[in-house]
Amino acid sequence: MTLISFVVPAFRVQGYLRECLDSILGQPFTDLEVIGVDDCSPDDSGEIFDEYAARDRRVRPIRLGENVGLGPARNVGLDRTTGEYVWFVDGDDWLAPDCLAAVAERLQATRPDVLLVDHVRTHWNDTATRSAMREVFPEPPGEDTFRLRDRPEAMRLLHTAWNRVVRRQFLLDLGLRFEPGWYEDVPFSYPVLMAADRIGVLDRVCVNYRQRRTGAITRTRGERHFEVFPQWHRVFQLMDRWGPRVDELRPAVFERMIWHYLTVLGNGQRIAPELRPAFFAQITADYARWLPPDGYPAPPGVEGLKHRLVAGGRWRTFSALRTANRARDAARRSARTARRRVAPVARRNARRARDVLLREYYRAELHRPLDPTLAVYAAYWYRGYSCNPAAIYEAARRLAPEIRGVWIVRRDRVDSLPPGVEYVVAGTPGYYRMLARARWLVNNVNYPDFVRKRPGSVHVQTHHGTPVKVMGLDQQRYPIGAGRMDFAGLLRRVDRWDYSITSNGFSTQMWDRAYPAAYTTLEIGYPRNDRLVTATPEEVRRLRAELGIGLAELVVLYAPTHREHLPTYRPPFDPDRFVEALGPTGRLLMRSHYFHDRDRRPRPSVDRDRVRDVSAHQRVEDLYLAADVLVTDYSSAMFDYAVLDRPIVIYAPDWEAYRLARGVYFDVTAEPPGAVAMTFPDLLDVFSGGEFRSEAATKARQQFRARFCGLDDGHAAERVVRQVFLGEPAPPRTGC
Known part of the structure; x- marks a missing residue:
């Protein structure tokens, strides 16, 4: 018989559910099962259960046809358990590493009816608050079991279902079930203690009780x-x-x-x-x-x-x-x-007098009415016209011409704007006026802290990639990568969002956790990828011609990501040896991360016969369309390029160091979009031997595309404009 059956109910916890399941299934102790109960959740919680069940037979998912609430969902899970003990763990909490071995050892040694375990409250800012265990039991409680009448102080421990592991037959004989409604733990947690003949206490933190910023009944x-x-x-x-x-x-x-x-x-x-x-x-x-x-x-x-x-x-x-x-x-x-x-x-x-006056001007403009036809756009901290905001701007000009679109750009990027695009320069009076009076503010990053969220204004956060590396609040666990990030300030900026655009369910899940706030998620695909779907062969030929690339040449785009924790790091890469491995028809386009334009020092050019630096090219979509193969490491470029269904190679020479220092959401070397190379010689072999086009690489790309690219159908920007600008209702989500 299985020792421990976990019952994990899930409703609107897609951002946290993976961490919960990983914390259970990743323990050294394996004599367990997980009954995952999708309580007709309107997010992707059910799909996450199915995904884990497909690769781990210990997971058994249950889909409910209607939402019944936490208590009845636990009852459904309880009825499917087979273990000697049952542990109810909420889908937004997670277990401490290596705790299950200690729990199992105590269960097997003392066979209690109920085993109470310790927990900590883990807050959004990654701080933890101790439970009352030490106050309730000033002296170590020891391994002996007891009845509640002998130690009634045990009732002062938090009355939740998840801090007690209950013998299943004892629970069935008692006939105790969870009641519907809020505070459903009360008529479960106290009676199991009152009825138990053998209560044990494990003075070890086993559960991280997540204190959610939004969505909890306590808030x-x-x-x-x-x-x-x-x-x-x-x-x-x-x-x-x-x-x-x-x-x-x-x-x-x-x-x-x-x-x-x-x-x-x-x-x-x-x-x-x-x-x-x-x-x-x-x-x-x-x-x-x-x-x-x-x-x-x-x-x-x-x-x-x-x-x-x-x-x-x-x-x-x-x-x-x-x-x-x-x-x-x-x-x-x-x-x-x-x-x-x-x-x-x-x-x-x-501060300089000019800055003070401009901020006062901004505050004065806040008292003027919103301009009901004005939309302000920005991308990458005012670096120019690009990414999702550019795609939305173009769709709005076509579908809602009555809306005036104005871009904010740095002064040194004005020349990069396409002809006919109205703009203001960041830091000028016009800049402050537009920010104060725009009805719509669209950006793929956050606007500065001084920007106020006015009643009636609509802030659209488009983001700029599907995340491989951890983002937002999740960076608190990786202080090397987070640096001196102000997380409280980040949340104040996130609170301005009305809409968060995501390209796939995975992104939605991660943003829910990394940026907890009350915005509406538009899971509709990435507007910037519309062009990759709709581009014609003629457009591809034109772009290659503009880059000086012949139709018969094999073009590889190398686009590594930035290492915030190692700003001077560059992956080991020899362009000359690489193009030699490509063969006589090979061409290499090299593009650095946009963060690197902060370094104003001149860099030696790599432009020569078959190698070209395209870091300054304004629209990365042009480069995707022109390239036959993408080589990247942990960049979101892989998700966009996968829309084209062309070969992708992961070159990850510092994977272990990056994963530990910066933190990642999934292992791109284990679930890659194509071939993988961990060293530069391996990368040369991938191309010289043709592995980048192998059957295995193609199968990996197909699985990757099915997971991440299903929403990119060429109409994402249109969906944003219709819902956000024109007020048309979103299409209903399928399911219960």
């Missing part, structure tokens, strides 16, 4: 928080049925109920001010209804005072006490903030 205001009351009623009704065997536990359970109610009430992100009196009144009613005949151990100090106010129904006094505490805390925060502001004020006073 959602509304009346549904009143569902906490019937969940607790179920606990006491069950105790009534169980009778004398649990009577001695009533005082401790009652104290936990009042503590929980006050915790929910005290969280301003849950209970809106207008609902607080009614919530308090229900606490008072439950206090009177379930108060044990002999009382209960009320807490001391301010918490005890709150309990007494609840008992007396004294809402006004309770509210005044809360207001006083909040005022005291606010005064402390203000004092700390004032101390921190001394240095920034000094720096602001030293």
Whole structure:
């Protein structure tokens, strides 16, 4: 029999589900199964379960035809389990590395009914908060099992399903199920402790409890928080049925109920001010209804005072006490903030007068009405006309000519704009005016921090590639790659987004995790790739002619990515030896990452007979169309070029170092779009031996295209314009 059955329900957790499953399946301990329950999730959670099941027989996916909620979804998973123990793990949390071996050892040694494990709360900024384990058990709890009446303090551990591993037969004999609604853990977690004859505690962090920035019920205001009351009623009704065997536990359970109610009430992100009196009144009613005949151990100090106010129904006094505490805390925060502001004020006073005046001008323009016909475009920190914003601009000119499109560019990039494109130069008064009054702001990166999100304005984040390397908040785990990145500032910028455009489901999943906010995702393909789909053979011939390339020549585009953590690094690459390996008809186009234009120092040109530096070429799509083969490492160029269904070679000489230092979302050497070379001699062999066109390389490319390029049909830009500019509804997502 399998030792541990994991039940992993999933609803809107596509950005986190892979990390959850990897944390389970990647453990050295393997005697397990995973029951993945897709609770009719509107995202790609179900597809992720299917993907993992296809490559790991321990994963068994279940698709529900309608959304039933977390509790009933867990019940469905429980009914499919076969293991001796069941562990309910939420799809947005993840296990600590190597914890399963310790869990399994304790289960096999003591055979508990319930094993409690420790956890940490992991916040969006990659900080962690300890659980109450050390406060509940000041002394190490040891390996001996116990009953709850002997150690009732165990109830003070967080009442969740995922911090307890439960013997399956014990659970089935008890007949305990999860209830529907919010706070479904309450009538499960406390009863399993009350009924267990053998409770064990493993004083080891096993679960990372993700504190999501958006999407969690603990950060959602509304009346549904009143569902906490019937969940607790179920606990006491069950105790009534169980009778004398649990009577001695009533005082401790009652104290936990009042503590929980006050915790929910005290969280301003849950209970809106207008609902607080009614919530308090229900606490008072439950206090009177379930108060044990002999009382209960009320807490001391301010918490005890709150309990007494609840008992007396004294809402006004309770509210005044809360207001006083909040005022005291606010005064402390203000004092700390004032101390921190001394240095920034000094720096602001030293700014140039022109910058101050322009920002004041911008703030004044914010008070003028939005221009209902103005759309502002930018790409790559004002480097010019390119990428997804350029494709959307062109589609908008065709489909919505009444909208005026204006580009923001650096002064040194003005000459790169196509004829007839209206623009403003970054840093000028016109620049600030456009940013203040545009109804639509389209960019493939973020606008500067000073830009305000005005009511009625629409910010469109197009991004600029499917991610191989980790991005956004995920970089916090790789400080070498993240450098001095201001993650709080990043989230303020992300909060301005109304739309996030993604080219495939994989990107959607990663952006959900890396950039958690309330934007709407448009999973529609990449607008910049429309041209790759619609280009004609005549256009390809023209582009090759403009680059001086003959029709019979074999053209290889080499486009490595930038190493932020190693800005001077260049992969080992000898252009002359490479073109020699290509043969007499070979030509090499070399393109550096756009970040390299920050280095203003002249670089030696590599332009010669069969090698050409095309780093300055404005539209990379031209180069894709002209090239017969792409060589890259960890660049998003591979995803775009795959649309053309031409050979791709991964050249990854620093893969292990890059993966560890910068962090990656998947292994491009294990799931590549074609042939792979780990050293430069290997790369030469790939071309001299024709491996780049082999049957294996072709099959790898087909699988890669099926995963990442299915939405690139030549109409992505049109879909953006119709939904964002013209207000047409998005096509419905298929499925339940």
